[in-house]
Amino acid sequence: xxLLIITTFSLILSSxxxxxxxxxxxxxxxxxxxxxxxxxDRGILEVPAAIAVLDSIDLNRFNNTSFxxxxxxxxxVRMEERSPGxxxxxxxxxxxxxxxxxxxxxxxxNGLPLTDGGGNTYLNSLDFNSINNIEIVKGPGASLYGAGxxxxxxxxxxxxxxxxLSGGFMGGSYGLTRFDASGTAVAKKGTIKFGIAxxxxxxxxxxxxxxxxxxxxxxxxxxxxRSTLSTIMLASNLDYETPGGLTKAQYEANPRQARPGTxxxxxxxxxxxxxxxxxxxxxxxxxINWNEAWLTRxxxxxxxxxxxxxxxxxxxxxxxxxxGGRTETQYKFRKPNWQGKFTFGGxxxxxxxxxxxxxxxxxxxxxxxxxxxxxxxxxFLGFAQVEFDLPRQYFLTVGTSSNFLxxxxxxxxxxxxxxxxxxxxxxxxxxxxxxxxxxxxxIYSSLSYGFSPPTFAEVRPSTGNFNNDLNPEHGTSYEVGVxxxxxxxxxxxxxxYNFQLSETIVIQRTPDGAEYFINAGKTSQKGFEAKVSWxxxxxxxxxxxxxxxxxxxxxxYHFVDYVNDxxxxxxxxxxxxxPNVALAGIDLTVWKKVYTNVTFTYVDHTPMNDANSEFAAxxxxxxxxxxxxxxxxxxxxxxxxxxxxxxxxxxxxxxxxVNAIGGRYYNAAARxxxxxxxxxxxx
Numbered sequence: 001x002x003l004l005i006i007t008t009f010s011l012i013l014s015s016x017x018x019x020x021x022x023x024x025x026x027x028x029x030x031x032x033x034x035x036x037x038x039x040x041d042r043g044i045l046e047v048p049a050a051i052a053v054l055d056s057i058d059l060n061r062f063n064n065t066s067f068x069x070x071x072x073x074x075x076x077v078r079m080e081e082r083s084p085g086x087x088x089x090x091x092x093x094x095x096x097x098x099x100x101x102x103x104x105x106x107x108x109x110n111g112l113p114l115t116d117g118g119g120n121t122y123l124n125s126l127d128f129n130s131i132n133n134i135e136i137v138k139g140p141g142a143s144l145y146g147a148g149x150x151x152x153x154x155x156x157x158x159x160x161x162x163x164x165l166s167g168g169f170m171g172g173s174y175g176l177t178r179f180d181a182s183g184t185a186v187a188k189k190g191t192i193k194f195g196i197a198x199x200x201x202x203x204x205x206x207x208x209x210x211x212x213x214x215x216x217x218x219x220x221x222x223x224x225x226r227s228t229l230s231t232i233m234l235a236s237n238l239d240y241e242t243p244g245g246l247t248k249a250q251y252e253a254n255p256r257q258a259r260p261g262t263x264x265x266x267x268x269x270x271x272x273x274x275x276x277x278x279x280x281x282x283x284x285x286x287x288i289n290w291n292e293a294w295l296t297r298x299x300x301x302x303x304x305x306x307x308x309x310x311x312x313x314x315x316x317x318x319x320x321x322x323x324g325g326r327t328e329t330q331y332k333f334r335k336p337n338w339q340g341k342f343t344f345g346g347x348x349x350x351x352x353x354x355x356x357x358x359x360x361x362x363x364x365x366x367x368x369x370x371x372x373x374x375x376x377x378x379x380f381l382g383f384a385q386v387e388f389d390l391p392r393q394y395f396l397t398v399g400t401s402s403n404f405l406x407x408x409x410x411x412x413x414x415x416x417x418x419x420x421x422x423x424x425x426x427x428x429x430x431x432x433x434x435x436x437x438x439x440x441x442x443i444y445s446s447l448s449y450g451f452s453p454p455t456f457a458e459v460r461p462s463t464g465n466f467n468n469d470l471n472p473e474h475g476t477s478y479e480v481g482v483x484x485x486x487x488x489x490x491x492x493x494x495x496x497y498n499f500q501l502s503e504t505i506v507i508q509r510t511p512d513g514a515e516y517f518i519n520a521g522k523t524s525q526k527g528f529e530a531k532v533s534w535x536x537x538x539x540x541x542x543x544x545x546x547x548x549x550x551x552x553x554x555x556x557y558h559f560v561d562y563v564n565d566x567x568x569x570x571x572x573x574x575x576x577x578x579p580n581v582a583l584a585g586i587d588l589t590v591w592k593k594v595y596t597n598v599t600f601t602y603v604d605h606t607p608m609n610d611a612n613s614e615f616a617a618x619x620x621x622x623x624x625x626x627x628x629x630x631x632x633x634x635x636x637x638x639x640x641x642x643x644x645x646x647x648x649x650x651x652x653x654x655x656x657x658v659n660a661i662g663g664r665y666y667n668a669a670a671r672x673x674x675x676x677x678x679x680x681x682x683x
Contacts, residue, residue, distance in 0.1 A: 137151050
């Protein structure tokens with residue numbers, strides 16, 4: 001709170017000192033980046049929040065197989081891959097709850113929830129070409145988006161109104177192959193795009209093969225002069241093998257091996273441990289501009305997932321049916337000396353999932369059924385937010401939401417168990433103030449409150465027990481930031497925050513490897529994030545463009561009040577969070593055709609358990625991509641590219657299994673690997 005008061009005072013003081021003269025020739029000014037998050041729809045220099053925007057240029061400077069490397073350039077955000085197709089995403093350290101997948105981070109796709117009503121997000125169902133713009137809100141976004149103390153991710157397909165037909169091929173190390181094709185048709189009142197992609201990999205380790213076939217249709221049609229109807233359809237068939245974690249001795253002896261068997265349990269290869277995920281998603285969004293002041297956007301969606309998971313312990317099969325809708329209305333008002341916008345709306349989600357658990361007989365279910373469960377959830381979110389554009393370039397945002405959630409658990413085998421969990425209504429306010437010092441510099445502060453209920457995967461984890469006593473996390477975040485342009489060619493975005501979390505949910509494991517979750521008292525999460533880019537003025541016939549950039553994340557995260565099994569972990573580093581993460585990059589183009597992107601990554605040592613008795617070693621990576629762009633024939637764009645990841649051939653663990661029994665923490669990442677590809681656009 002003292003930090004917030006000091007910052008607010010500094011904002012007021014700075015208004016009398018700010019210079020209004022701007023550098024008009026700044027390249028890639030930050031205020032050219034338009035932010036949709038929090039319904040702002042304005043330049044980022046007028047947005048009082050820690051938000052990062054990744055466009056198609058950012059996404060395409062890597063290997064075009066996943067969003068992972070581009071997302072990892074954002075300070076405060078980490079995406080990990082235990083094996084091809086098995087992703088984990090955290091914002092400001094929220095990995096603590098995620099043995100895999102995405103939890104405690106709310107994800108939207110073209111304005112509709114991708115995170116289901118059970119709190120899970122199948123980000124790995126999306127193909128790389130499904131997305132060309134990502135916005136990441138760091139910290140609690142509950143005032144407009146509901147549950148989640150980690151953050152919010154907004155994915156966008158950004159359908160362009162131009163006729164296209166293109167395709168591509170990629171190949172690389174460890175059996176990597178990729179084929180994709182897409183086309184866009186434009187009519188008088190609408191646009192439709194179809195895309196399909198097949199991606200395969202045999203993986204670096206044993207038992208890490210992956211295959212995914214994804215098809216997607218995006219469309220938009222004008223209805224009258226003031227409204228549009230958009231649609232998005234996805235069909236994704238994903239299969240990937242899961243190798244399991246290794247002990248330190250196994251990891252050092254042979255990092256490529258899958259988890260071996262023991263005297264009491266078979267290994268990952270013997271059990272053919274894997275995940276099969278077939279997902280269909282369909283959504284519609286209607287937008288109408290009633291007049292210059294009023295706008296309403298309403299969307300509905302539904303999805304079905306057929307999920308099978310033969311694991312070392314058992315074979316789980318479940319069907320997940322998810323549906324809901326979101327509506328948002330905006331009213332813009334204007335006064336003589338100030339103006340603003342009022343946003344309000346609601347979101348509803350329904351989730352229904354029958355689950356069956358069998359024994360696993362080498363990748364096939366046994367005839368004996370162990371559990372039959374049915375999981376149901378209903379959630380409702382109501383929200384309201386008002387923005388004020390005040391005199392002297394002050395921008396104030398005040399918002400709040402009310403959140404209601406109910407879980408229902410019904411077990412019919414082996415015994416009948418029926419339980420309900422109705423969580424208390426949650427109110428999540430947020431207030432933020434920004435001062436735009438001039439057209440190239442702004443400073444802001446915010447205070448936000450968030451909560452995160454346990455997901456279905458946490459109240460009913462792989463132990464099979466329904467934990468009706470697991471409580472939601474609650475946290476308050478204090479944040480200050482400054483962003484802008486300097487010296488005509490330098491852009492920067494700096495943020496400091498203090499996030500105090502109570503009832504922190506952490507993962508624990510049973511002796512046979514099943515996970516379960518407990519509330520771990522309080523945690524203190526203080527951090528600093530920085531992103532800096534330098535684009536010098538290039539006046540050369542050879543060098544067409546040049547950019548240097550760097551990002552840095554400092555995590556001063558500790559348990560504050562955490563006692564488990566008579567052991568006091570208070571003061572320990574937060575499990576699974578590296579204290580320092582730094583990246584740097586060089587992007588250059590010569591002769592307007594040949595480009596090179598080089599990325600350097602450093603990740604500090606990582607605590608592997610709550611006791612901080614073992615740490616994963618720090619590592620340093622170098623990756624590069626080189627490409628050639630030209631036009632052939634009758635204006636047919638052609639791109640040929642190739643690259644190397646982990647150029648130094650580093651041995652390191654990625655996607656660690658924290659708090660694993662027997663010290664099976666380590667999941668070795670791929671050693672030095674290569675890729676090459678070609679893209680062709682017929683028109």
